[in-house]
Amino acid sequence: MAATQQRPATAPVLTAIRPAGDRAILVELSSLDAVLSLQAQLMAHPRPGQIDVIAAAGTVLITADSPHALQELAEHVRGLDLDAPAEADSTLVTIEVVYDGDDLDEAAALTGLGREGVVAAHTGQLWTAAFAGFAPGFAYLTGENSTLDVPRRRSPRTAVPAGAVALGGQYSAIYPRQSPGGWQLIGRTDAALWDLERENPALIRPGDTVRFAAVRAQATVRRHTETAASAEAHEEHASAGLAVRKPGLQATIQDLGRPGYAALGVSSSGAMDRGALRRANRLVGNPEDAAGIETLFGGLELEALTDQVLAVTGASAPLEVTSSNDAQTTAAVRHPACDAPFALLAGERLTVGAPTAGLRCYLAVRGGVAGPAALGSRSTDTMSGIGPEPLTAGTILPVHAAKPGSIVGNPEISPLPDQGHATVLRVVPGPRQDWFNAETLKSFLSQEWTVTPKSNRIGLRLDGQGLTRSKEGELASEGTVRGAVQVPPEGQPVLFLSDHPVTGGYPVIAVVVHADLDKAAQLPPGATVRFTAASPADQPDTPKESFHA
Known part of the structure; x- marks a missing residue:
C-alpha cells in the first residue's frame, strides 16, 4: 500500500499572544495582511469591553476595560480567520507635494x-x-x-x-x-x-x-484654530465661575481622558491620578468623569467670580482662602481641609500650597469645569496638543450648573505613597521580557529606581543600575499602553503615563498593573520605586509569557 503523501505544514498566521499588563494583549502575526485583517475585524465588530486596537508592522495591541474582558478578547482572537482579507472602508486621498x-x-x-x-x-x-x-x-x-x-x-x-x-x-x-x-x-x-x-x-x-x-507651487501649512463662534457654542449651558490668578508650575484641565482613539495616534490622556479626580468629583456632587483642574507642586491661585463649591484631593497640600475687596488688604483667612467639600464665595481666593506629600492635586468645582471638548474629552494632552492649553494667569473657567438632585459628598480618605520608603508597583512581565536575560530581569525587580526631574505627564524617567538587552538590533514600532516600562538603549527605564505615545520602538520589559498607576502619578523627583511581579490573581488569565499558536 502506497504511503500517504503529507502536505507541508503552513506557517501559523497568529504566532503569539503576549500579556501587556492586566488590561492589554500584544498579538504577534506573521504578515501585515494578517495585522490589517485582525484590526479590521475587531473595528468592524468590537467585542464587549474592547477599548483600543493599535495595529503596527507585525503586531496588534488590544486594550480592554477589565481583565475579564481581556480574557474573552484573547479567546475571540484565537478563533478568528486571519487569512481573510481585511474588509474596511477605503478612500483614495490625493496629496500634493513640493x-x-x-x-x-x-x-x-x-x-x-x-x-x-x-x-x-x-x-x-x-x-x-x-x-x-x-x-x-x-x-x-x-x-x-x-x-x-x-x-x-x-x-x-x-x-x-x-x-x-x-x-x-x-x-x-x-x-x-x-x-x-x-x-x-x-x-x-x-x-x-x-x-x-x-x-x-x-x-x-x-x-x-x-x-x-x-506640484511646483509654494506649499504652506494650514493650522486649524477654533473660531469664537464655535467656542461660544460650547459654553451656552455654562457661566463664568473661576478666574485663574496664578497657575503655579503646571495647571491643566483634565477629566478621565479620551480612550478609543489610539488607532488614530491619539493617547487616552486624562488625569494622572484618576482615583483622586474621581474622589474630588464625588465630594462636590459631580459625575466622576467631570472635568477638573490638575496642578503640579501647588502654587495654583483661583478667584471665585460667583459662589462655588470646591474640593481638593490627591497630594496633601495646605489650602488657604482669603476674602478681600482690596488687593492690599485681607479681610479674613480660613484653611479648608483637603478631601472634603468647601464653599468659595464670590470674591474669595483659594491658594493651593506646596504639597507635603504627593505631587499632583486635583480640584473639582460643583457642576464641573466647562469648555469645548475634543474627541469627547476636555483633557489637555501635552504630547499631541489636543485639548485646552495649560492654564495661565487671567484664564476664565466657565462652570456648568450642578445637575438637579446631585448631593455633596462626605470627606474621604486620600491614600498617598509613603515617600520615606520605596513605592512598590506591581508589574506583569513582558510583553518583551525576552529581550533581556534572567540576570537583567532579576536586576529590574530587585533594585530601587529613582524618579528623575525629567519626568512629566508622558512618563516617569527612572535612574538606577542600567538594564542591558540580550538581543541586537531594534524592535519594530508597536502599540504601547499606560503603565508600560520601556527600556531605551541607554538602559534607564521609562514608565509611560497618561500622555504616552501610542506606539514605541523600545522593548517593554513589564507593565504596571492598572490598580497601581495612580501611585505613580504622585511620585515627585527623588522618590524611589521598586517593581515586583504581580501575583497570579493580578495577572490576565493567559499564559504568563506568551501563547504560541
Missing part, C-alpha cells in the same frame, strides 16, 4: 534613483495606510514596491516641520505637526492631516489609499 526636502539628495543616493527618480517612484505608485501612530494624523503608508526602502537618519532631528513628507524603512508618511523625527525628508505639503472640525479628524485613516502628486 519635492524639495532636505534629505531628497540623500534618498536619491541611497536608492540609486537620482532626485527625479525618487519623485517618480513616490508619485508613480499607490500607497496604503497600514496603521497610525506616533502622533494624531500620522499614518504609516506602505507602497506597491520596495524601490524607496531607505534607512532612517543616523541622528534624528529635534524638530521636523509640520507637513514634511518623509521616507523611513519601507514606509512613507507625512508629519501632521512639528515634532522630533528621524525619517528622510523628501518634500512638503499643505494638506491638513489632522483637523478636529472634521467628522473624521484624520485626513488619512487606516485602510485608505494615498496617491502623491508633484
Whole structure:
C-alpha cells in the first residue's frame, strides 16, 4: 500500500499572544495582511469591553476595560480567520507635494534613483495606510514596491516641520505637526492631516489609499484654530465661575481622558491620578468623569467670580482662602481641609500650597469645569496638543450648573505613597521580557529606581543600575499602553503615563498593573520605586509569557 503523501505544514498566521499588563494583549502575526485583517475585524465588530486596537508592522495591541474582558478578547482572537482579507472602508486621498526636502539628495543616493527618480517612484505608485501612530494624523503608508526602502537618519532631528513628507524603512508618511523625527525628508505639503472640525479628524485613516502628486507651487501649512463662534457654542449651558490668578508650575484641565482613539495616534490622556479626580468629583456632587483642574507642586491661585463649591484631593497640600475687596488688604483667612467639600464665595481666593506629600492635586468645582471638548474629552494632552492649553494667569473657567438632585459628598480618605520608603508597583512581565536575560530581569525587580526631574505627564524617567538587552538590533514600532516600562538603549527605564505615545520602538520589559498607576502619578523627583511581579490573581488569565499558536 502506497504511503500517504503529507502536505507541508503552513506557517501559523497568529504566532503569539503576549500579556501587556492586566488590561492589554500584544498579538504577534506573521504578515501585515494578517495585522490589517485582525484590526479590521475587531473595528468592524468590537467585542464587549474592547477599548483600543493599535495595529503596527507585525503586531496588534488590544486594550480592554477589565481583565475579564481581556480574557474573552484573547479567546475571540484565537478563533478568528486571519487569512481573510481585511474588509474596511477605503478612500483614495490625493496629496500634493513640493519635492524639495532636505534629505531628497540623500534618498536619491541611497536608492540609486537620482532626485527625479525618487519623485517618480513616490508619485508613480499607490500607497496604503497600514496603521497610525506616533502622533494624531500620522499614518504609516506602505507602497506597491520596495524601490524607496531607505534607512532612517543616523541622528534624528529635534524638530521636523509640520507637513514634511518623509521616507523611513519601507514606509512613507507625512508629519501632521512639528515634532522630533528621524525619517528622510523628501518634500512638503499643505494638506491638513489632522483637523478636529472634521467628522473624521484624520485626513488619512487606516485602510485608505494615498496617491502623491508633484506640484511646483509654494506649499504652506494650514493650522486649524477654533473660531469664537464655535467656542461660544460650547459654553451656552455654562457661566463664568473661576478666574485663574496664578497657575503655579503646571495647571491643566483634565477629566478621565479620551480612550478609543489610539488607532488614530491619539493617547487616552486624562488625569494622572484618576482615583483622586474621581474622589474630588464625588465630594462636590459631580459625575466622576467631570472635568477638573490638575496642578503640579501647588502654587495654583483661583478667584471665585460667583459662589462655588470646591474640593481638593490627591497630594496633601495646605489650602488657604482669603476674602478681600482690596488687593492690599485681607479681610479674613480660613484653611479648608483637603478631601472634603468647601464653599468659595464670590470674591474669595483659594491658594493651593506646596504639597507635603504627593505631587499632583486635583480640584473639582460643583457642576464641573466647562469648555469645548475634543474627541469627547476636555483633557489637555501635552504630547499631541489636543485639548485646552495649560492654564495661565487671567484664564476664565466657565462652570456648568450642578445637575438637579446631585448631593455633596462626605470627606474621604486620600491614600498617598509613603515617600520615606520605596513605592512598590506591581508589574506583569513582558510583553518583551525576552529581550533581556534572567540576570537583567532579576536586576529590574530587585533594585530601587529613582524618579528623575525629567519626568512629566508622558512618563516617569527612572535612574538606577542600567538594564542591558540580550538581543541586537531594534524592535519594530508597536502599540504601547499606560503603565508600560520601556527600556531605551541607554538602559534607564521609562514608565509611560497618561500622555504616552501610542506606539514605541523600545522593548517593554513589564507593565504596571492598572490598580497601581495612580501611585505613580504622585511620585515627585527623588522618590524611589521598586517593581515586583504581580501575583497570579493580578495577572490576565493567559499564559504568563506568551501563547504560541
